[in-house]
Amino acid sequence: MHRSELTIDLRALRRNVRRLLDVSEGAELWAVVKADGYGHGAGDVARASLEAGATALCVATVVEGTSLRSAGLREPRIVVLGPTEDEELRSAREARLELAVGSSPIPSGVSVHLKLDTGMGRFGFQRLPDPPENAVGLMSHLATADSDRAFAEEQLAGFRAAVAAYPGITRHVANSAAALGLRASRLDAVRCGVALYGLSPFDRDPAADGLEPVLSWRSRIARAFQLQPGESTGYGRRFVAERPTWIGIVPVGYGDGFRRDLTETDVIVAGCRRRAVGTVSMDSFAVELDEELPVGEPVTLVGEGLLVEEHARVAGTINYEIVCGIDSRPERAQRRLVGA
């Protein structure tokens, strides 16, 4: 038995891509597959996104871009969104990556997207320089597309004013939240990450935006036993039974990405919602059962209607951080593709 199994449903991913293309009304869709495709597997999700109509891939680093090339994605456009070190320019040129550039000097011999800081306050030119010959894009990034529409519109207006003099160059600012919620931001291309994976950029049920989760995560009960009143499970004795209590041990822990702050979150055991109890360990956690169940009983950590968004709320974080933290290496989990 594997400790846990991650299933990546590429059919759901393709439906999400088509949904995003629909709402983007003519803008190109660029698939953001940084951080190993938000934990889903960059190569697989890149391929499926392109099949469904995405026209470019976006990554955070030059190494992420060259890895996609090595994985066989030789043709598609790959845009590196993060800053590039001088030492990386050579491999970026060799791999025909396109680079977001937000400060001088603007490198030559490689296609660049000039990045204007319109209010994110992170990377980007404060004032847009004249685009050189090798500029193929003009871009900015929105700080509040999911939370403060007025500020996002201010950023967008600043961007439009700055790029008005260069109408021939592709303009792009929208992330998932903007592509779904701020029509005027779509411009020539939208850069969608989280929504591709069927996760909500608005911390709500992704179905509200017509999106379907792509990842599900399952394990099994590895041991079941009854605690007597006064007995406890796990480090620190943070769960002490008050009455005879059946406990199941699930062989997944924070070393797999089931974070320590997920104590008290729900999982699904044999079809019923049950509560994780006690301290999550590195390699296992406990779940409270209401009856004796056999070893091997299925446990769903994500899927069957149990959303990453629910875990994020319990952990006081966002869905992005939960999926990026899941360890899908074969040392920890078995990864299964559906619809490859």
Ligand SMILES: *Cc1c(COP(=O)(O)O)cnc(C)c1O
């Ligand atoms: C990560 C990233 C995106 C994608 O954001 P989502 O909210 O996941 O859609 C878009 N643009 C830039 C510059 C990014 O860094």
